[in-house]
Amino acid sequence: NAGVMQNPRHLVRRRGQEARLRCSPMKGHSHVYWYRQLPEEGLKFMVYLQKENIIDESGMPKERFSAEFPKEGPSILRIQQVVRGDSAAYFCASSPLGLADTGELFFGEGSRLTVL
Amino acid sequence: SQKIEQNSEALNIQEGKTATLTCNYTNYSPAYLQWYRQDPGRGPVFLLLIRENEKEKRKERLKVTFDTTLKQSLFHITASQPADSATYLCALAFNKFYFGSGTKLNVKP
Numbered sequence: 001n002a003g004v005m006q007n008p009r010h011l012v013r014r015r016g017q018e019a020r021l022r023c024s025p026m027k028g029h030s031h032v033y034w035y036r037q038l039p040e041e042g043l044k045f046m047v048y049l050q051k052e053n054i055i056d057e058s059g060m061p062k063e064r065f066s067a068e069f070p071k072e073g074p075s076i077l078r079i080q081q082v083v084r085g086d087s088a089a090y091f092c093a094s095s096p097l098g099l100a101d102t103g104e105l106f107f108g109e110g111s112r113l114t115v116l
Numbered sequence: 117s118q119k120i121e122q123n124s125e126a127l128n129i130q131e132g133k134t135a136t137l138t139c140n141y142t143n144y145s146p147a148y149l150q151w152y153r154q155d156p157g158r159g160p161v162f163l164l165l166i167r168e169n170e171k172e173k174r175k176e177r178l179k180v181t182f183d184t185t186l187k188q189s190l191f192h193i194t195a196s197q198p199a200d201s202a203t204y205l206c207a208l209a210f211n212k213f214y215f216g217s218g219t220k221l222n223v224k225p
Contacts, residue, residue, distance in 0.1 A: 059212075093159075103209075105150075105207075
């Protein structure tokens with residue numbers, strides 16, 4: 001059973017371009033979370049999705065950021081018109097269970113975005 | 117809003133000693149609390165979960181305690197080894213998972 005797959009692992013974009021980060025959860029997992037991490041800092045919650053639905057997007061900036069988890073295919077975190085402050089590691093985690101069911105999170109290896 | 121505090125200073129200990137890491141939180145106690153390990157450049161890996169009605173949980177050399185009165189969880193690694201060197205994160209589950217900033221552990225041979 002393959003783990004959570006994130007791609008690309010490293011992405012370089014110039015200011016104003018779009019960044020698209022993909023996450024394939026583990027097989028059978030319908031809950032996906034996206035987190036952002038700056039060097040030497042903790043994980044900051046961005047968005048929680050369950051197949052085709054956004055459950056909680058309270059940690060995601062209202063502008064330029066969007067996330068989806070379609071019925072078929074990976075979850076995608078999209079950042080439009082990137083700025084230098086978007087440079088960070090973005091982690092995806094999946095779980096077979098919801099929060100109320102003590103869902104352990106399985107993390108991918110992250111996508112590291114660098115904005116020039 | 118919910119705050120989680122972990123010691124931002126690195127913990128340096130000698131091989132064979134017990135490492136104790138602290139996670140303090142404010143406001144409400146979560147239904148359960150988790151601990152994760154993160155190595156440089158890698159994603160976090162789940163270690164242990166403890167529920168609010170449990171005082172202590174063990175797994176091999178790892179032990180977690182959870183005191184809802186003190187609003188604190190302690191994470192212990194006994195007989196520590198250099199391979200235990202990593203950053204350890206605590207996570208609280210409410211309507212979402214809130215992570216602390218982590219404590220870096222350095223185990224010296």
